Amino acid sequence: MRRVRSGPSIAEFLHYYVLVLLDNKQQTKRELIQSIKEESADNRSYRRNGVLWVASEEMDKALRGLERAGLIEAARDGKWRISAAGRRMRAKHEKEREEETDAKERAAAVLVELMGPARSDDRVLDVGTGEGFLAFKLAEQGFSVLGIDSGAHDYSKDSIEKAKERARTRGGRAEFQKADVTQLTELQSTFDYVVSSQAVHCMNDQWACLRAIHRLLKPGGRFLCVDFAVGLKGFLAHGFHDFLAISREEWEELLRQCGFQGVQIYEIDDYMVVEARKAPEFRDEQLYGSR
Numbered sequence: 001m002r003r004v005r006s007g008p009s010i011a012e013f014l015h016y017y018v019l020v021l022l023d024n025k026q027q028t029k030r031e032l033i034q035s036i037k038e039e040s041a042d043n044r045s046y047r048r049n050g051v052l053w054v055a056s057e058e059m060d061k062a063l064r065g066l067e068r069a070g071l072i073e074a075a076r077d078g079k080w081r082i083s084a085a086g087r088r089m090r091a092k093h094e095k096e097r098e099e100e101t102d103a104k105e106r107a108a109a110v111l112v113e114l115m116g117p118a119r120s121d122d123r124v125l126d127v128g129t130g131e132g133f134l135a136f137k138l139a140e141q142g143f144s145v146l147g148i149d150s151g152a153h154d155y156s157k158d159s160i161e162k163a164k165e166r167a168r169t170r171g172g173r174a175e176f177q178k179a180d181v182t183q184l185t186e187l188q189s190t191f192d193y194v195v196s197s198q199a200v201h202c203m204n205d206q207w208a209c210l211r212a213i214h215r216l217l218k219p220g221g222r223f224l225c226v227d228f229a230v231g232l233k234g235f236l237a238h239g240f241h242d243f244l245a246i247s248r249e250e251w252e253e254l255l256r257q258c259g260f261q262g263v264q265i266y267e268i269d270d271y272m273v274v275e276a277r278k279a280p281e282f283r284d285e286q287l288y289g290s291r
Ligand SMILES: C[S@@+](CC[C@H](N)C(=O)[O-])C[C@H]1O[C@@H](n2cnc3c(N)ncnc32)[C@H](O)[C@@H]1O
Pocket: 127, 128, 129, 130, 131, 132, 133, 134, 148, 149, 150, 151, 152, 153, 156, 159, 179, 180, 181, 182, 196, 197, 198, 199, 202, 203, 204, 209
């Protein structure tokens, strides 16, 4: 069985954002739907079928739920307004969000610690490196790191150039290359570690990418990854798109399907650090069979 993506439900999404939108001004149902469409327009790369569009019935359900909970009230002319309780709820969400802004750094620190001290010949691949968030941290620890990024999204098309520029000014043992992880066939069984930060959730075919990562590892090599934990907390902290986070259960299943063993998952607020290993006795002639 191949299960992949899940994320916060549309109901969770609406309950939060209706409060956000009504905190600014009173709006009708139609205006709320339009506002969400406009707010999510920049995030179309996260959605296969374009901009997030909330169905009218979904908005009805959310409005009724929020009204029953006393968080919003009907005003005049079909408009809705936020109640005092709704404001308090919104403030509570915002506070949680502030407290968690450094969670990515803390999750990355856990990942670095799990890797332990660098041996001089250890080779590390950072997949979806962006501007080198993890690659530079690991280079500072003495690892020799290749950071790759496909530049698959609008926001990431120049990332590798920026990472290269930073590498020129910082020195150290980090190199960068524009590449899709599934295309690095010539580097099979090369790396002692493959790492990844906040990238697996936005890969188009997570199964193919994790399979490629398994192939790129030496037997006994380790995959360590920081990514979003599924749930409203993660969602609130990361904005208006419905990112395609993977749940704990899906990670375990997906990694097993891709040939990994010894899966460990650590939760750090709205992030997870996922760790798994390629079997030490794994021989590359062994199957990388079909799905
Ligand atoms: C949200 S960014 C994270 C960047 C960086 N690792 C960080 O933590 O700041 C995810 C990156 O993954 C890259 N990416 C997505 N699919 C990829 C693939 N198949 N191979 C390589 N990079 C990929 C995207 O281009 C994007 O730069």
